[in-house]
Amino acid sequence: MHPAAILIHAALVAIILFCSLTLAQIPTRINIIINATPSATPPDKPLHWEVDSFPSSIAQLKEPLDLPTHTNVTINATSSASPPVEIFHWEVDSFPSSIAQLRKPLHLTSSLIPGKNPFDIVADPILKKSKGRVLRSLYPAHSYAYSGDEHAAFTAEPLPKEAFSGPKSRYIRLEYQMLFKPGFNWVLGGKLPGILLGSERGCNAGCSGGGSADNCFSTRMMWRPEGEGELYLYAAKSVYFPKEKAETCKRSLDKRSPKALFLLEQRAINPYRIPEDEDEFSIESSSSGIVKRAMSDDCLQGMGVKISPGARNLCNPAFGVSIGRGGSFKFKAGTWHNITQIVRLNSKGKAIRDGYLAVYLDNKPVIQAEGLVLLKNGYEPKSKTQDNIVKFKFSSFFGGHTAKYATPNAQWIAWKGFKMATSVNNIWK
Structure with a gap:
């Protein structure tokens, strides 16, 4: 050489x-x-x-x-444009023998009590060879939202505060599996879990029950007649329904029952009074009297909403926005389903339309919406006044607020595979 x-x-x-x-x-x-x-x-x-x-x-x-x-x-x-960001994730793939032991693995805000909270833990009712236990939510005969029966509900905070203080804090991924009892009677519908960001106190009422939802949002799901599914979104109602009178109640120190607070809030809704039981129609007061009109999807115009063929959107100014109802978004009784939600919070600022939300059923997309406002003033990870902890909101019951939603007999839904992460990527596969 x-x-x-x-x-x-x-x-x-x-x-x-x-x-x-x-x-x-x-x-x-x-x-x-x-x-x-x-x-x-x-x-x-x-x-x-x-x-x-x-x-x-x-x-x-x-x-x-x-x-x-x-x-x-x-x-x-x-140097790279941005330093590596830690991805926080939580996963529960097995359950203890009693719901009294769930607080630690699920990071519950309060404990579940056997005999009071309508849950139990059993062997997988379908996969007989599976050694893992599953959680079941229980629905007594004739129960519905206001039957007086305890709801199957809990709030979990599975990710630490640090997970929502950096550039990835705008991204949230939730996943769970559920099984409707074989022969499940759908009646008129009921609630399913989702993501919650915001306080459960004050006028927002946990972003449910007709709350104003300007400083919080929730992405719970619903089943409807014949097993139709939908995203049941509460978010920035004054943006989506500018004609509705702003809520003025002050609940932060109000100790009254949820039902009393719900009734209080209904008196503040003007000019709309929309019974959830009539969710295909709005009832609007006018100088000529009460007018009943079929609801439309006007509140979602210009937001890039994609849903499955045959599905529909319904804008209810009092009780949330139904997105992607029906079409290929349909549940089957006796079959394990996988639900995945992916959310990007909108940026800090007044009603900036850069939020994103997608829903997958059994790994197939059924809903995609971009240009959303989920929080009226956007997400500020370092805010000292905004409740920035993203929660897993488990709230499931039949209803609807009237007895026509009631289940005629005792029923159950089984659950497993709870997961949450600050990443849109599928980090579990």
């Missing part, structure tokens, strides 16, 4: 070794460039060369590496 080529090769090896020793001190990307132009006459140097130590600076490498004047060495270190 030509002596100059030997020197160049040795220099390249030495520099790569040097960079590997100091890589931890260089931000992200290293470019090593060696430009060599062999001279017509090779330099008169011995053919044996050895370097067993390096100086403190690459500027001092020329002499120990015996680099000829025609060799240029440059090292460029370039």
Whole structure:
């Protein structure tokens, strides 16, 4: 080999070794460039060369590496646009033997009490060979929203506060599996779990029951007659329904029951009074009397909403927005289903329309909506007044507020595979 080529090769090896020793001190990307132009006459140097130590600076490498004047060495270190961000995730793939032991693994805000909260834990009722237990929500005969029976409900805060303080805090992914009892009687519908961001106190009422939802949002689901599914969205109601009178009640110190608060709120809704039981229609007061009109999807215009063929959207100014009802979004009794929700919160600022929400049923998309306003003033991860902890809101019951929603007999739904993460990517597969 030509002596100059030997020197160049040795220099390249030495520099790569040097960079590997100091890589931890260089931000992200290293470019090593060696430009060599062999001279017509090779330099008169011995053919044996050895370097067993390096100086403190690459500027001092020329002499120990015996680099000829025609060799240029440059090292460029370039920082990445943003540092790596930790992805927080939570997963529950098995359950203890009693619901009294659920508080720690589910990160519940309060404990569940056997005999009071309508849950139990049993072997998988379908997959007989499965060794894992599943959680069941129980619905007594003749129960509905206001029958007086305890609802199958809990609130979990599975991710730490640090998960919602950085650039990834705008992204949330929720996943769970559910099984409707074989032969499940759908009646007129009922509630299913989703994501909640915001306080459960004050006028927002946990973003349910007709609350104003300007400073919180919830992405609960619903089943409807014949097993039709839908996203039951509460979010920034003054943005979607600007004609509705703003809510003025002050609940932060109100100790009254949820039903009393619900009735109080209904008196504040004007000019709309929309019974949830008539969710295909709005009832609007006017100078000529009460007018009943079929509800439309006007509140979602311009928001890039995509739903499955045959599905529909209904804008209810009092009780949330139904998105993607029906079509291929349909549940089957006696079959395990997988539900995945992906949410991107809208940016800080007044009604900035850059929120995103998608729903997958058994890994197939059934709803996609972009250009959403989920929080009226956007998400501020460092806010001291905004409740920034994203929650898993489990709330399931038949209803509807009238007895025509009641289940005629005792029924159950089984649950497993609870997961939540601050990433839109599927980190479990």
